[in-house]
Amino acid sequence: MDANLLIALAVxxxxxxxxxxxxxxxxxxxxxxxxxxxxxxxNLDLLGWHVxxxxxxxxxxAFLGELGVILLLFQVGLESNMAAMARVGVAAFVVACVxxxxxxxxxxxxxxxxxxxxxxxxxxxxxxxxxxxxxxxxARVFKDLGRIDSPTGRVVLxxxxxxxxxxxxxLAVVSGLVEGANSGKSLDAxxxxxxxxxxxxxxxxxxxxxxxxxxxxxxxxxxxxxxxVLLATSLCVCLAAAWAAHAVxxxxxxxxxxxxxxxxxxxFHDHIAxxxxxxxxRLEPLGQFLTPVFFVLTGAHVDLGAFxxxxxxxxxxxxxxxxxxxxxxxxxxxxxxxVNKLSVGLGMIPRGEVGLIFAATGAGLMLDGxxxxxxxxxxAIVLMVMITTLVTPPLLAWSLRRTP
Amino acid sequence: MDANLLIALAVxxxxxxxxxxxxxxxxxxxxxxxxxxxxxxxNLDLLGWHVxxxxxxxxxxAFLGELGVILLLFQVGLESNMAAMARVGVAAFVVACVxxxxxxxxxxxxxxxxxxxxxxxxxxxxxxxxxxxxxxxxARVFKDLGRIDSPTGRVVLxxxxxxxxxxxxxLAVVSGLVEGANSGKSLDAxxxxxxxxxxxxxxxxxxxxxxxxxxxxxxxxxxxxxxxVLLATSLCVCLAAAWAAHAVxxxxxxxxxxxxxxxxxxxFHDHIAxxxxxxxxRLEPLGQFLTPVFFVLTGAHVDLGAFxxxxxxxxxxxxxxxxxxxxxxxxxxxxxxxVNKLSVGLGMIPRGEVGLIFAATGAGLMLDGxxxxxxxxxxAIVLMVMITTLVTPPLLAWSLRRTP
Numbered sequence: 001m002d003a004n005l006l007i008a009l010a011v012x013x014x015x016x017x018x019x020x021x022x023x024x025x026x027x028x029x030x031x032x033x034x035x036x037x038x039x040x041x042x043n044l045d046l047l048g049w050h051v052x053x054x055x056x057x058x059x060x061x062a063f064l065g066e067l068g069v070i071l072l073l074f075q076v077g078l079e080s081n082m083a084a085m086a087r088v089g090v091a092a093f094v095v096a097c098v099x100x101x102x103x104x105x106x107x108x109x110x111x112x113x114x115x116x117x118x119x120x121x122x123x124x125x126x127x128x129x130x131x132x133x134x135x136x137x138x139a140r141v142f143k144d145l146g147r148i149d150s151p152t153g154r155v156v157l158x159x160x161x162x163x164x165x166x167x168x169x170x171l172a173v174v175s176g177l178v179e180g181a182n183s184g185k186s187l188d189a190x191x192x193x194x195x196x197x198x199x200x201x202x203x204x205x206x207x208x209x210x211x212x213x214x215x216x217x218x219x220x221x222x223x224x225x226x227x228x229v230l231l232a233t234s235l236c237v238c239l240a241a242a243w244a245a246h247a248v249x250x251x252x253x254x255x256x257x258x259x260x261x262x263x264x265x266x267x268f269h270d271h272i273a274x275x276x277x278x279x280x281x282r283l284e285p286l287g288q289f290l291t292p293v294f295f296v297l298t299g300a301h302v303d304l305g306a307f308x309x310x311x312x313x314x315x316x317x318x319x320x321x322x323x324x325x326x327x328x329x330x331x332x333x334x335x336x337x338x339v340n341k342l343s344v345g346l347g348m349i350p351r352g353e354v355g356l357i358f359a360a361t362g363a364g365l366m367l368d369g370x371x372x373x374x375x376x377x378x379x380a381i382v383l384m385v386m387i388t389t390l391v392t393p394p395l396l397a398w399s400l401r402r403t404p
Numbered sequence: 405m406d407a408n409l410l411i412a413l414a415v416x417x418x419x420x421x422x423x424x425x426x427x428x429x430x431x432x433x434x435x436x437x438x439x440x441x442x443x444x445x446x447n448l449d450l451l452g453w454h455v456x457x458x459x460x461x462x463x464x465x466a467f468l469g470e471l472g473v474i475l476l477l478f479q480v481g482l483e484s485n486m487a488a489m490a491r492v493g494v495a496a497f498v499v500a501c502v503x504x505x506x507x508x509x510x511x512x513x514x515x516x517x518x519x520x521x522x523x524x525x526x527x528x529x530x531x532x533x534x535x536x537x538x539x540x541x542x543a544r545v546f547k548d549l550g551r552i553d554s555p556t557g558r559v560v561l562x563x564x565x566x567x568x569x570x571x572x573x574x575l576a577v578v579s580g581l582v583e584g585a586n587s588g589k590s591l592d593a594x595x596x597x598x599x600x601x602x603x604x605x606x607x608x609x610x611x612x613x614x615x616x617x618x619x620x621x622x623x624x625x626x627x628x629x630x631x632x633v634l635l636a637t638s639l640c641v642c643l644a645a646a647w648a649a650h651a652v653x654x655x656x657x658x659x660x661x662x663x664x665x666x667x668x669x670x671x672f673h674d675h676i677a678x679x680x681x682x683x684x685x686r687l688e689p690l691g692q693f694l695t696p697v698f699f700v701l702t703g704a705h706v707d708l709g710a711f712x713x714x715x716x717x718x719x720x721x722x723x724x725x726x727x728x729x730x731x732x733x734x735x736x737x738x739x740x741x742x743v744n745k746l747s748v749g750l751g752m753i754p755r756g757e758v759g760l761i762f763a764a765t766g767a768g769l770m771l772d773g774x775x776x777x778x779x780x781x782x783x784a785i786v787l788m789v790m791i792t793t794l795v796t797p798p799l800l801a802w803s804l805r806r807t808p
Contacts, residue, residue: 024629063467063468228692243411247407
């Protein structure tokens with residue numbers, strides 16, 4: 001082990017708490033403070049201070065952060081109520097579809113105008129990059145403000161998760177089209193169907209069998225006498241679900257969210273009766289330790305130096321506008337009692353991991369002898385992800401506070 | 405991130421709890437169950453099952469385990485009372501010295517008999533390998549049995565920590581002697597003095613300035629309004645102390661223990677008054693998640709196949725006997741009201757990280773054209789570490805239960 005990681009972790013935690021406090025004082029969500037702490041740490045090298053550079057790209061800390069965001073989505077799932085979530089299912093699905101189609105269209109048109117020399121495959125890829133919402137940032141803002149189990153929270157979180165699944169399908173189709181164009185073959189419809197089947201199947205099985213299986217699992221585990229059985233069992237369920245989601249091609253955080261959604265207080269009854277503390281209370285310290293690592297590292301990957309390249313900036317600006325406007329149509333189609341339409345549109349803005357996965361996939365696919373997403377476009381996409389991530393917390397907090 | 409680590413982590417946690425429960429039912433400490441779970445997982449390859457092999461050597465999981473043992477020693481330090489610890493300081497020092505000198509003598513003599521063809525430098529190195537107690541196993545057994553803040557617990561933990569410092573000094577002197585013998589120069593006394601000065605200085609500064617500094621730190625931190633300030637501040641202190649210990653050449657766990665020892669309930673008063681939960685309660689879930697990772701991985705590194713090599717087994721058996729008998733002299737010199745002399749000797753048995761570091765250093769040092777610790781001796785040392793680690797929990801639990 002590199003012992004310097006210990007001091008890097010201490011600095012990241014300390015800075016996250018300090019900046020989180022600062023932002024809460026000015027009425028912003030704490031997560032924005034953690035992102036800012038990360039930006040500061042990640043750009044110390046601009047001041048010629050390279051002492052923390054090693055930590056930003058470190059795999060061990062990245063793994064801690066991944067565990068942190070998995071735990072966050074598990075906590076968010078636990079705070080969500082499955083029955084209430086099911087009631088907004090149709091609304092969330094409509095919001096998700098609009099939130100995928102419109103940004104894709106805007107991205108396609110924008111790229112066709114800005115890069116007319118590229119084929120329609122490249123335009124489509126840029127459209128796909130703009131499709132998927134990052135559920136991490138949005139979930140954290142709703143959590144910071146205590147609004148996860150509100151009508152608006154349910155619609156946005158539901159839509160963001162469906163979005164993630166739709167995004168995966170879009171990526172499969174678009175990649176298939178590009179590869180088909182390269183090899184002269186047409187799109188392999190069967191392969192796409194398999195991908196769709198695995199993703200939809202995972203969610204269907206989780207929702208249909210999850211409650212039945214976990215009820216029995218917790219009853220069986222309540223026989224154990226050692227300390228911390230409720231926490232250990234729940235962590236096993238969360239980690240296994242995250243892994244299973246990844247195995248079917250979804251993001252691990254989708255699995256963690258589904259696990260949290262499926263579990264219910266009632267299942268823990270035997271454990272609580274034996275003296276175990278409530279699960280939320282036990283998970284809180286884990287989240288407080290690991291989740292900031294994720295957001296500080298996310299911030300640390302924001303390269304302020306990239307804002308000096310005007311070409312990338314112009315493309316990034318255009319993409320960001322398309323990304324933001326595209327998702328505002330969601331607020332037009334959102335419905336339901338007590339749903340804050342404005343917050344739905346704003347909550348769908350952040351693009352994160354999934355968009356970056358798309359961009360990386362595009363950078364690796366070749367078309368007409370050049371990558372579908374060339375270096376400069378990739379930089380613009382990263383900037384777009386950064387900006388949408390940074391503008392969402394204050395906008396969403398503002399709109400949620402307007403309606404009590 | 406390799407998503408398969410998620411399922412490996414779930415399996416390790418689940419197996420640790422199941423085996424921990426099994427061992428508690430037969431009156432053994434849970435840590436023995438975690439070690440056994442690790443042995444099972446680590447030797448699945450003997451059954452031709454290689455599916456978890458990747459996890460055993462994985463750096464990310466090893467880092468989680470390191471954090472786990474650091475947190476364990478921090479918790480143990482918090483449960484210890486500094487004033488009470490100081491009262492047994494002389495007794496602990498005497499126990500530590502005897503526990504270093506006698507095993508060194510036995511190891512020297514044993515190696516002189518078993519390998520008469522080697523020079524006295526090699527004998528001395530084997531002696532040094534037998535010197536340092538592994539504080540992790542012992543601390544965990546005392547914690548499992550709720551005996552950390554008992555007279556016996558204080559003497560053993562104090563002696564184990566002093567042991568670690570003495571071991572470091574011994575390593576420096578012996579390595580210096582071997583390097584001196586190689587280059588024809590004599591031992592660099594100044595270099596040894598600097599090593600001793602850094603280690604003793606670290607502990608002196610931690611004990612002298614620690615309370616003053618941390619009192620002010622916690623008062624300053626109590627101004628922050630975000631959630632979880634008490635936990636975050638304490639984790640920062642623990643991680644920074646672990647790093648500082650490493651920086652002066654000590655093991656990170658010694659720093660974490662010192663940090664826990666220095667902190668006092670009284671310092672958290674402002675935080676508790678603001679509604680923060682007690683620190684022990686907040687640290688518990690973190691320990692329950694991360695500490696088993698350390699013990700499962702420790703067990704997983706036990707290679708049952710090594711027990712098939714009779715030469716290594718013979719040497720290992722001799723070293724193990726020397727290691728165990730050497731530390732029993734500690735029970736003869738242990739004194740103090742309520743101190744269970746037998747438990748002191750048994751509690752000092754386990755050799756762990758420090759012994760392995762010595763062995764690895766010896767394997768890297770050349771003398772007369774061959775390594776001071778050749779491959780076969782190294783395997784025997786690893787076996788000795790394994791056996792002393794596995795026999796201590798049941799022996800110590802048995803002896804502690806004899807006196808209520």
